[in-house]
Amino acid sequence: MGGVRLALLGAPGVGKGTLAKMIKSECNVPHLSTGDMLREAVSKGGKLGKDASEYMNAGKLVPDNVVIGILREKVMECGEGFVLDGFPRTERQAEALEGILADKGVPLDMVLNFEAPVEVLIGRLSGRRQCRDCGAIYHVKNIPPKKSGVCDACGGELYRRKDDRDEAIKVRLKAYEEETAGLIDYYRDKGILESIDAGQQDPDVMFKRIAAILKPYLVN
Numbered sequence: 141m142g143g144v145r146l147a148l149l150g151a152p153g154v155g156k157g158t159l160a161k162m163i164k165s166e167c168n169v170p171h172l173s174t175g176d177m178l179r180e181a182v183s184k185g186g187k188l189g190k191d192a193s194e195y196m197n198a199g200k201l202v203p204d205n206v207v208i209g210i211l212r213e214k215v216m217e218c219g220e221g222f223v224l225d226g227f228p229r230t231e232r233q234a235e236a237l238e239g240i241l242a243d244k245g246v247p248l249d250m251v252l253n254f255e256a257p258v259e260v261l262i263g264r265l266s267g268r269r270q271c272r273d274c275g276a277i278y279h280v281k282n283i284p285p286k287k288s289g290v291c292d293a294c295g296g297e298l299y300r301r302k303d304d305r306d307e308a309i310k311v312r313l314k315a316y317e318e319e320t321a322g323l324i325d326y327y328r329d330k331g332i333l334e335s336i337d338a339g340q341q342d343p344d345v346m347f348k349r350i351a352a353i354l355k356p357y358l359v360n
């Protein structure tokens with residue numbers, strides 16, 4: 141499988157990162173998460189990271205020009221296929237992505253829009269734990285690690301993201317409604333949107349559905 145160019149759209153906590161990691165390993169495409177790129181910049185502690193952390197900890201979007209610059213570099217250096225997670229998040233970012241892909245000479249094949257009720261999103265965000273070392277994602281109830289606080293995959297420490305606190309969750313959900321949800325119509329109008337129920341489904345069941353949708357794009 142290779143070469144598919146995908147973007148995952150959906151509210152905070154809907155499961156984009158969880159499914160993107162499965163798509164990456166099963167479909168052999170790089171996982172480009174702007175959230176992970178920004179968290180890496182924060183952990184390095186330079187100016188970009190310091191500026192970004194103020195927006196991220198408060199649950200606000202990082203300014204378009206910053207995120208577009210980071211994403212452009214990663215898309216230009218990766219191969220033909222990729223799964224974008226958390227980008228684009230504004231119409232300006234969507235237009236910028238078109239420009240980046242035009243420069244690279246490839247189209248965006250599909251946008252998968254994950255949908256779930258708001259109470260499901262809040263439950264997922266408040267119970268999420270992530271590995272500091274390998275980035276694996278768990279949930280204290282839905283997808284618990286075998287040993288509390290320890291990553292099954294690498295033994296690293298599991299932590300709770302600063303933006304998974306109640307106040308920041310509220311701001312993030314509002315930012316999604318105000319700045320990102322409009323992209324559903326944007327991509328529906330372009331004829332490349334597929335919506336997926338992410339509220340009731342186990343990640344493995346969701347992945348099977350996604351693999352079936354992607355089949356025409358995956359060349360062995």
Ligand code: AP5
Binds near residue numbers: 152178200228265267
């Ligand atoms: P980012 O890291 O992208 O966060 P997000 O979009 O808010 O999404 P999340 O990572 O919170 O959730 P997810 O949908 O990936 O869910 P997950 O798989 O983890 O961005 C963070 C911040 O960076 C932003 O707020 C902003 O400040 C900045 N930023 C990033 N990109 C930006 C951009 N383009 N422009 C501007 N600013 C940007 O799952 C959540 C939980 O649910 C986990 O515990 C998981 O185990 C569980 N779970 C997942 N799937 C299921 C399932 N099917 N059933 C049961 N439980 C499940």
